[in-house]
Amino acid sequence: MSYNAMRAMVLERPGQPLQLRQLPVPVPGLGQIRVKVKACGVCRTDLHVVDGDLPAPKLPVIPGHEVVGAVDALGAGVEGFRPGQRVGIPWLGHTCGQCRYCRMGRENLCDRPGFTGYTVDGGYAEYAVADARYCFPLPDRYDDLHAAPLLCAGLIGYRSYALAGEAQRLGLYGFGAAAHIIAQVALQQGREIYAFTRPGDTEAQHFARELGAVWAGDSTELPPVELDAAILYAPVGALVPQALRAVRKGGQVICAGIHMSDIPAFPYSILWGERSVCSVANLTRRDGEEFLALAATLRIHTEVHPYPLEDANRALDDLRHGRFQGAAVLVP
DSSP, X not given: OOTTEEEEEEBSSTTSOOEEEEEEOOOOOTTEEEEEEEEEEEOHHHXXXXXXXXSOOOSSBOOOOOEEEEEEEEOTTOOSOOTTOEEEEOSEEEOOSOSHHHHTTOGGGOSSOEEBXXXXXXXXXXXXXXXXXXXXXOOTTSOHHHHGGGGTHXXXXXXXXXXXXXXXXXXXXSOSHHHHHHHHHHHHTTOEEEEEESTTOHHHHHHHHHHTOSEXXXXXXXXXXXXXXXXXXXXXXXXXXXXXXXXXXEEEEEEOOSOOOOOOOOOGXXXXXXXXXXXXXXXXXXXXXHHHHHHHHSOOOOOEEEEXXXXXXXXXXXXXXXXXXXXXXXXX
């Protein structure tokens, strides 16, 4: 294969399998860098894009927003990066910098954003281009494979974790890629983790206990103590009232997914007592800087399962059906 062509897994229509295509290697434009992809994590958001849960993707589109690679070329005007440098490309691809949210320092809510692997091409490919201002240098202590999940499972997990404030007893619903990272952060900061899994998923419960959770059980169960906060990583709306029943007065329920099934009606009594429900939307560059600095100082082991690039559909299906613990990662 010539340097002017690359392999990429392409979504041509939501609801259909990705197609392996040979495409021109992209050329970085003004302010962009080109990255030779070394690893790309497979995120549940990718599933939502592929399955059509998220509206109006760019089509065709190359999914993937947990991209680790080496800078291969610099577009005009790029500063702060050099050829060969290892970088990460996250979900937030660009923002307008002008809307009220950008001016308020809440760029995660930008009115005219771009998202990697959704509205701009992502990392299920041998090369990717990205706005250099939204890329991150990565901590040296993680190799390419283990760094990939940090770029969404870690970053979005961190934003949801920050919204939990000083919660000492923290419930995590859906013990997958994000939860297994944030559990380690919380435990090393002296907090207690209560893990909730799909009913009957004893393997995931065992995984959570191995990481240090003080309790692990089915998501239909109540924990043995009242929680200070709960984070929902599973995209299941029925878990919202279940989590409200598990948190104490003044406790928080944080919905971390970009998509969730409908939340059923629930009695006001389980919300009363100044309990609250909030969602997490995307991330800011500050989130990325803070979390990656934290990851450089903590001992975070990301449980990863590598797949060849051309096996992206199998990786997505394995994620859909919960066939592994931790995170899947594509390796071109």
